Amino acid sequence: MQLDIQKLGCERDERWLFSDLDWQINPGELWRIEGPNGSGKTTLLRILSGQMADYTGTLSWHGEKLSRCREAFMASMLYIGHRPGVKKALTALENLDWYQAMSTVEEGGARARRDACFQALEAVGLAGFEETPVEALSAGQQRRVALARLALGHQRLWILDEPFTAIDRDGVRQLERWMMAHCEAGGSVVVTSHHDSGELLPASRVLRNLRFDGQGGVHVDC
Numbered sequence: 001m002q003l004d005i006q007k008l009g010c011e012r013d014e015r016w017l018f019s020d021l022d023w024q025i026n027p028g029e030l031w032r033i034e035g036p037n038g039s040g041k042t043t044l045l046r047i048l049s050g051q052m053a054d055y056t057g058t059l060s061w062h063g064e065k066l067s068r069c070r071e072a073f074m075a076s077m078l079y080i081g082h083r084p085g086v087k088k089a090l091t092a093l094e095n096l097d098w099y100q101a102m103s104t105v106e107e108g109g110a111r112a113r114r115d116a117c118f119q120a121l122e123a124v125g126l127a128g129f130e131e132t133p134v135e136a137l138s139a140g141q142q143r144r145v146a147l148a149r150l151a152l153g154h155q156r157l158w159i160l161d162e163p164f165t166a167i168d169r170d171g172v173r174q175l176e177r178w179m180m181a182h183c184e185a186g187g188s189v190v191v192t193s194h195h196d197s198g199e200l201l202p203a204s205r206v207l208r209n210l211r212f213d214g215q216g217g218v219h220v221d222c
């Protein structure tokens, strides 16, 4: 087991968004989180990714309470929020290089790190835009800079909030392929999307669904 969620609950403005949620995220599973606006999808992802502590219940990572293994958990998890989360004054390459420097153990030095960033930008279709300031990129390209972190990363658990936003059809398919390949290689993905979940995911054997009904109820695929 990877992430074990027991009796999870979150109250906002005197309304329980969800309560008593029991759920397990195992290696090889791709969880699609669905639900109406305001039902609590982003809140759930913020809790899972360790950004929000205002909840009831217990989260465990590989059998250990998250509060006791936070550092190991944060090193194993990649969160990309619904905003691109990139620094607009920096170039695409500088953004990725900075992210790499912050998040990984130095392997092979600065040159190897830079080469990996070039490859990641190429993988998301941004070859030739490496030295472009992010503020001069389109919304979809900015999102692609953020998603390039998936190509760099070594994290087992991906938590992605609305990653398809502003991405064109080819980009959506590519991202779907990455997510499925990640799970088939033993990783896990949790993803929210208002997008009709593309074309590839619905047929994937790794797909599971968690649905908010908008009235405090959550339905988890078995």
Ligand SMILES: Nc1ncnc2c1ncn2[C@@H]1O[C@H](COP(=O)(O)OP(=O)(O)OP(=O)(O)O)[C@@H](O)[C@H]1O
Pocket (backbone or CB within 6 Å): 012, 013, 017, 035, 036, 037, 038, 039, 040, 041, 042, 043, 044
């Ligand atoms: N910082 C906050 N303080 C208080 N309430 C908040 C805060 N952030 C979100 N909420 C409330 O929590 C509820 C759930 O918000 P959340 O963003 O999790 O929903 P969502 O399902 O992701 O919605 P959407 O589909 O619109 O992105 C909303 O009613 C929202 O008003």
